[in-house]
Amino acid sequence: MDPATVPHPSERRSPPTSIAHDTLAERLGLRRASELLGTAPPTVTPARRTHDRLPLTPDVSALLPPSGVNGFLAVNPRQPGATSLLWRLLAGPTTAEIWCGLLDMPELHPNAAAAAGVNLDHLARITTSTDTPVSSVVANAAGILVEGLGVLVLPSSVLTPTQSRRLAHRARRRGCLVVLWGSRQRAVTDVVWNIHTAQWFGLRPNDNRVSGSGLLRGCRLSVTASVRNGDRYSGDVWPYGSQEVT
Secondary structure (H helix, E strand, O other): OOHHHOOOHHHOOOOOHHHHHHHHHHHHOOOEHHHHHOOOOOOOOOOEEOOOOOEEOHHHHOOOOOOOOOOEEEEOOOOOOHHHHHHHHHHHHHHOOOOEEEEOOOOOOHHHHHHOOOOHHHEEEEOOOOOOOOHHHHHHHHHHHOOOOOEEEEEOOOOOHHHHHHHHHHHHHHOOEEEEEOOOOHHHOOEEEEEEEEEEEEEEEOOOOOOEEEEEEEEEEEEEEEEOOOOEEEEEEOOOOOOOOO
16 A cells, blocks of 8 residues: 555544444444334434533433433333333434344334334344343343444343443443343442333223223323432423324
């Protein structure tokens, strides 16, 4: 190679974030969730950039400290509406073409994510094993993924306390938000979301049944966020529709 064609180190530029994320996905052999679903994601209103790294929808942003959070956010999947709240969180960054990932979360289907406005072209589903996940394998995979993802979601029950502390340190250093899906590892969690009420619009009540039938038109979740430093935030989240639904 002609030395004259080699750029000086000061003139070299790092690849754009989107290219870096695509390269990481190719290295790991990831498939976009839209490839599994077979349809393109819906057009949604672009999210407002409210934190240093992640563009978030205004209702989700109100449930985090003004300075944002790079580290662990805990969501209890047993609370009604937890999955809908997770999709609302991912709608902002994926719409802005920031890669997000679900690690060993086979029970979460991309159909529901698309209905909440998640851009499936930037949602990766990663499985470490066909059997019961091994904590060391999951920890190693998570450590690699936080290097290139904006948000990583994984079960809180898989990691040991030591693995959680190491992953939290790495996520904060790399600017990645890790969502712990479950109630374990709270000692290293920066923010905990609790859903107090979940109201669904469009369902007709059935006698002697908890759920109903009908056409679902919207959902309102009343959420409280508890921050490690003692601060608390609360607000309503509408994952699937307008606040004008009655």
